[in-house]
Structure formats: structure tokens, C-alpha cells
Amino acid sequence: MKPLPAAEIRERFLKFFEERGHARMPSDSLVPSNDPTLLFTGAGMNQFKDMFLGKGALPYKRVTTAQKCLRVPDLENVGATARHHTFFEMLGNFSFGDYFKQDCIRWEWQFFTEELGIREENLVVTVYQDDDEAARIWQEEIGLDKAKIFRFGEKENFWPAEAPSKGPNGPCGPCSEIYYDNSPGQAYPEQEGLTELPEDRFTEIGNCVFTEFNRQESGELEPLPQKNIDVGLGLERITAVLAGVDTNFETDLFRPFIAELEKRSGKTYGKDPADDVRLRRISDHLRAVVFCIADGALPSNEGRGYVVRKILRRAARDGFDLGIESAFLHEMVDLVASVMGDAYPEVREHAAQCRSIMKGEEQGFAQVYGQGMKRLEEAIGALPSGEALQESGEFAFQLHDTHGFPVDITRQILAERGLELDESGFNVAMEAQKTRARAASATSEDVFAGHVGVSLRDSGIKATGFVGYEELTCTAQVMAILDKKDKLLDRAEAGDRVRVVFDRSPCYAQGGGQLGDRGWFRSSAAQAAISNTSSVDGFYLHELEVREGRLSPGQEGTLVVDESARRATEKNHTATHLLHAALKNNLGTHVSQAGSEVAPERLRFDYTHGERLSNEQIAVIEDEVNGEIMRAKPVVARIRGLLEAKEAGFVAMFGEKYGDQVRTLSVGEYSRELCGGTHVGNSGMIGSFRILSDSAISAGTRRIEAITGEVAARVAREEQRSLQGIAAAMKIPVSEVQKKVLDGLDETKRLRRELAKATAADVGAILEDLRKSVRSVGEAQVLVLEVSGLEPRELQDLLSRASKSLAPFAGVVFVPSDAGVLVAAAVDPQLHGKLKAGDLVKAVTSVLGGGGGGRPEMAQGKGRDPSKLPEAKSLAESMLLEAGF
Secondary structure, three states: OOOOOHHHHHHHHHHHHHOOOOEEOOOOOOOOOOOOOOOOOOOHHHHHHHHHOOOOOOOOOEEEEEEEEEOOOOHHHOOOOOOOOOEEEEEEEEEEOOOOHHHHHHHHHHHHHHHOOOOHHHEEEEEEOOOHHHHHHHHHHOOOOHHHEEEEOHHHHEEOOOHHHHOOOEEEEEEEEEEEEOOOOOOOOOOOOOOOOOOOOEEEEEEEEEEEEEEOOOOOEEEEEEEEEEEEEEHHHHHHHHHOOOOHHHOOOOHHHHHHHHHHHOOOOOOOHHHHHHHHHHHHHHHHHHHHHHOOOOOOOOHHHHHHHHHHHHHHHHHHHOOOOOOOHHHHHHHHHHHHOOOOOHHHHOHHHHHHHHHHHHHHHHHHHHHHHHHHHHHHHOOOOOOOOOOHHHHHHHHHHHHOOOHHHHHHHHHHOOOOOOHHHHHHHHHHOOOOOOOOOOOOOOOOOOOHHHHHHHOOOOOOEEOOOOOOEEEEEEEEEEOOOOOEEOOEEOOOEEEEEEOEEOOOOOEOOEOOOOEEEEOOOEEEEEEEEEEEOOEEEEEEEEEEEEEOOOOEEEEEEOHHHHHHHHHHHHHHHHHHHHHHHHHOOOOOEEEEEEOOOOEEEEEEOOOOOOHHHHHHHHHHHHHHHHOOOEEEEEEEEHHHHHHOOOEOOOOOOOOOEEEEEEEOOOEEEEOOOOOOOEHHHHOOEEEEEEEEEEOOEEEEEEEEHHHHHHHHHHHHHHHHHHHHHHOOOHHHHHHHHHHHHHHHHHHHHHHHHHHOOOHHHHHHHHHHHOEEEOOEEEEEEEOOOOOHHHHHHHHHHHHHHOOOEEEEEEEEEOOEEEEEEEEOHHHOOOOOHHHHHHHHHHHOOOEEEEOOOEEEEEEOOHHHHHHHHHHHHHHHHHOOO
16 A cells, blocks of 8 residues: 555546446536535535436436535534544445445445555445345455454444434435554454444545435335445545545645645644644635635525635634734635646636635634624633633624624634633524524435425426527427425416426526516416516426416417516626626626626626725726627527537636536627526617616625616616706706715715704713712722713713723713613723623613613613613612622
8 A cells, every 4th residue: 555646546536437337427516406405515426316316317327426525514623633624525436226235345345455555454344234235245255354344223334324213214225334444453343332433443434325225204114126326435534544644634635735824824733733723624624615616605694605604714713823914815725726626627717716705705804803802802801710701692692793703713712711602692692683593504414305396207297398599489388387385286277376387488497697587378278477487407487377267287378478578688688798798807807707687677797806896997897898789799609518618718607517518608709608598689789788886795796786778778867857957956057066066065064063063062061070979989980970961972972081080980871861861881991800881781771671781891772761760870879889899
């Protein structure tokens, strides 16, 4: 056995199974295609779900892949253990009703022992406790000693784990795992009572799943008519085993990143255990974030985007702790592309977009982190020795809700200081504030969960034929009617809202950012209005309302697209292509489409860019697009091979997955993109283009809203009428309106300043009265005061001055009014061991029927019941007197 580069191991595996009749297929995207049960692709078999069910359309019985995967349930262990990862590669070979256990076991053994040269004495295996067939093959055909074959229960050696007793229902089967023994020659563990192999000695390097049963609702395991093979080998673990290193992070898959981090941080890997964890964790998380973004999973506050943002922020925080003061993750994207780009070219192709998005995320998080850390350190630092951080859940929520400070980082920092987060308090605060809960990072265990496409195929219905590129009306037959729960119906009456599948349709199904067509279906028996069209697995689902008659399967009629809406949509769609090209031309090649919505009335275009567009830039981009419209260039669609299209300069959309054949769309020589949408025949048909707004939707990602054609002309007319009306009212020419309005605004600001100055409370005079009411309690100057007429800013100013001139000061001021009672408190930092301003405000505003809070040194709130003011003042005095200053 000798060390091998990971790239060579990957290639050897794929070639090994190609030579045994397997078709080599590319990795699926980390964003699963057509599978709503999964947040991320977590295994090689995910993209072959339909093939395992015997309903797939692939022309292969044997397939091999190197699949990029992401799993996050063990996030806390990443970097802290030798082999936990978020992003990893799974080498897989699959059989769909072809070979089974005998060939599978024999080939995996040959790959490990003959292809990779792993010594037989270093390998042991496990089998399901009742799988005598697999045990016999390992012992009699492979020649393994019985002592090296361990039998375990359904938790360890069945997939899904514990399926026989707990489910889920559907395809399942026993599995046989292959382990590397790091201490060959030593006595093997006693099998009596053993439930799993000890990790410190045995490293799992492969798992063979024999999918041979279909679990029923009763728990019975029925044999499947088609038995399948699903093998997954961990590339990172195999590379580490061959290299003879203790952790996956010491292989060529991670070492380049750790070396770069050593340069940037000045740290040396292997010197400090805590720093080693951070270096390992960053190298893992960096790969995960780059691959996610390259596949179109962009950082956001929900769903898979939340997971990506969470992983990136954990890596950024580790960078801060290593002493890397500036944003650095985005600067390592090219290193990821260098290490992984040969196997996964999308990382190279989208490197610029990854850099732009990650830079924006890092810069945004740096501000969040700085503010959050300051607040958290203040709270922890004010604790008496050994005291817990009370109400830490509510405090963590405040950091999360107000400052965007991740709760998992709060939890981590508290743990490092020997403190514990009040999880229930945090959850209660989240619910009370109706804040969106963090999206679950775990994926569904039932990867074979059915959906509408499966039920339609099971019913013998064929995919819809789309004719909408060529025509807007066609004869069609009703093939299926579904209710809102996707149940097949035998009819739909007038007033029913249903989804209908036809054998053919001119209606474009929503996709690629373009909204689905609306229109009508007319037959001798029914009239229906179509409000939207979508698709699942090639079935076009027409969302419609039956207006007259009865709709039933087999009925024939005419489908008609709303031509006015379609033509307007086509103008907007072609305009997005021109806008994309103009943005790249004027802002740089890092710009890439990050989402879009093309409707008849408007277009929305999301793009990767870290800075707000100036008015001048918007004007230049708008003019460039309108220039291309005026040139009236032909818009040409054509089917090409994917490689041919890319070589010809056609731009693939960021995060999209394409087949071998793609539809290309060119607008003269100006724009070339892959696109399946509908478009105008000539750019001149767009008429005109106008940008309405440019705004940030997340760090590194912006959104342009724009209009075209008749809508742009109508808006321009409305604005012109409005401007003319203002000019007429002011009795000036239109050309002078802007100057007159700006002059008026300046005058208004000046008058407001003078008014505020004239009516402002005399804080200085109130402060002199305040001094007369202060009394000494221990070492502190204490105050409870009721004043009138102060605004919140003036009240804060008053307390700030009192804190400076009467230190150490602790006091509460009440400002009653018809709307309630404004409350503010200040407590000098050196008194925080006895009392905090936030505690004072919470207590007294609770009496007043309100609420509030803030920092330990300054807090404010509001009460709704002024009649309780005497009781609130009495409580404030008691708290200040009993604090023991």
C-alpha cells in the first residue's frame, strides 16, 4: 500500500467500474434536482431515486459517480474529530436490477486490495445480523476469516437505519460495511454484546447497501421485484488511510488550505489543539461554502441559504480567533478551484461569483460580529465570579434579532467560558417575536417519498408534449385531473379549482425565472380559465378554474395561451438577457445571474455584485440595453451539445444543472446564454427598457427591477403628467421643478432645526433640579425622578450627563404623558455587580403594563398605564436602596 493523491484515487475508482460495464455519470448538484424531500444532496444515490424505484428513464443498468455531498447534523464535530465533514465526496457504484451481492462484494474487495493495494490483513467487514448470504460470500468466496466478519443489528447495518422496526416505509435493505483496521495483529473485539466497531481502531471506508425489500405499513419486509446495489466509499477517508495519516485533514484534499491559513494567521498546525480545530474547521467550511455557491445555493436567512450562511460565518469567526483581521475566505476561492477544479469544473467557472458573494458576506458579518461580541463580552464581564448569565436565551435572541449575531456562535462562546445557553428561553423569545425559525439543516430520511410525478407515471400517463415555441394554440386531450392534495380525480365541475395534465400544450411551464403561461381550455363540454402553468418531471400542470360544464379525463378540446401576457413576458425575458450582458460589460465578469422573475408586467433580475449602483452607472446600463434594442438584432434559439455551447461562448446560468443537449439563445453577437424560455424574435420588438430600482437583497447580491415596452411607455407618461402637474401648481416651467423642490427641502430643514431649538426642553436646567433629588447610597449617587415634556433623545442626554457628573451614578427617570410613561435608567459600570439598568427598566415597566430593556449601563422602555406610576417609582426606589452599593 502506498499513498495516492485523492484525484488519482477518484479516477481509479471511476475507471475500475467503467471497465466493469458501468456508465460514468457526473455528480449531481448539491441542490437536489426535482426532489423536495432533500435540502442538500447527501449521498450518491439521491439522483437515481427513480431508477431504484424502477421508474427512471436512464438507459443504464450500471452507473458509477463521484458525488459531491453536504451533511450538517454533526456540525459541532467538524474540525474537532478526525473524520467529520460538512462537504465530502462519495465514490459510488450502482446497479438497478442488474448485479447483486456477489458481484458487488467481489468488486469492492478487488478495488481495495488489487487497485489500491490495501493489505487484506488491514480489512474487516460488518454485515446485518440476519444476512447469512452476505456473510457467506465474504467468508467462502472472498476468503475472510470468520473472526473478521462482524454481525450487527439494524441500527448499524441496515439502510435506512432501524428501518425494519421504525421505518420509513419503502425500499430498504441490509448493508455490509468495509473497515480499515489500524492495528492488525491485535486481538479482535469479542462479538458477544458488541453493537459497533470502536472508532479509535477501525475506520469505515465503504458501505454496500443491498436494496432488496419494500417495507410495508405493517412493518413487513416484502421482497422487491428489482434488487438494487448502492455503494458509497468515502474519498477523504480512503485518501487518509492510504497516506497513513491520523486525520483526513492531513491529506492533499485539505493540506493546501491549512498551509494557506498558516501563512495568513501566523499559526503553525500541530502546536496548539484549539488553533488546530479552527484551522481544520475553516478548511472544511471553505470547501462547503464554495461548492454550495457554485451550485446556486446562495447565503440567505432561510432554507438551504441559511445553512450556507451559518457555515460561512462559523469559518469567519474562526478566522477572527486565529488573528486574521480582514476578510479572507473569498481570497481562498481560487485555491479551492485549483485543488478541486479538474474534477468539478463548475468551481472554476463560477469562481468570480463565489468571490463576490463571499466577500460581501464576510464584510457584513464582520460588522455583525464586532457589535455582537462587544455586547456579549460586556454581559459576561459584568458577571460576579462563578455566576451564570441569567436569561441568556432572551439575550441571545436579542443579539440574533437586532444585530444578526448567530445564536450558535453565542452558544459556542458561552460554552468556552463555562456557561450554558438557556435554550428554552431563546426558543420562547423567537416564538413570541414571531421571528422566522432557522431552517432545519437535516434532510428527510424517506428519500423515496412520493410526489405527483410518481403518481402520474404510475397511472401510465406520459409526459406532456410542449409546442409553445411554435404556436399559442393547439388541440389537447385531458390526461389527468388533480386536486390541491395531488389526488387524481375523475371529474371537475363548474367552480372547481384543479390542476390538469394534457397530452400536449402550448403553455410555457414556469421555469428559468419565467412565470407560467395563463390562458384557456375550451371543449364542447367545458370552459376553463388557466391561471398558471408549472411542471413536475415533464408533466405540465395547468392550474385552472372550471367556468362552465364538466371536465373529465379523455376529454378533447383547445388550449389557448393568453397572447397579450405571453408577448409582454417575452419582451421582459429577452430584456433580462440584454441586462445581464450590460451588467457584465460595465461592472465586470464577476457579475452573474443569481435569480430572476419574468412576468408580463415587469422583470426582476438578481445579480452578484457587492456595491450599490450609482445613478450614473444605472444610466449607462439602461442606455446600453436600449441601444441593443434600437439595433433590432435577431434573437435566435438553437439546440446544441452542452460542450459545443460552452465553447461557442454561451453563458450557463449560475447554479443551473444542464443535460447533454441544451437550448441556446443569442441576441445578435451581444448576448449568448443557455435558456429554455420564450423570447421575442427580434430585439427591436422589446420597444424600450427602463430600470425602476437597484437594491441589496443580501451581502454580495443585488436586485434590479425593470419594465419594458408598453409598460415602460405608460409609466413614463404618468411621471410626465405628474411632473407637469407639480410645475403648474408651482407656476414654474418643468425644467425648474427640481431646483425649486431642493431649495424648498433645504428651507424646511432649516426651519425644523430652529423650531426644535426653540421648543427643546432645557436639559441643563433639569439637570440642576436633578442634582437636588440625588441621594448617596453607599458609594453610589442614586436617583428616582419624574419629569415631563422630555423626548427619548433628551432623556438619554439627561441620564448621560448625570452619569458623567455624578459618578458612580444609578438612577431611573419617568416621563408620563397621555400615551403612557417613558422610562429610562442608567447604572455606572462599576455598580453592575449589584444592579443593571436593563433589570431596572424591565421591573418597573412590567408594573406599568409595558416592557423594555437595553445594555447594563443604559436602558429604556415604556409603560402603558400611568395610574401605576407611584407603584413603579416605589419599586425603583426599593431596588436602588436594596442593591447594596
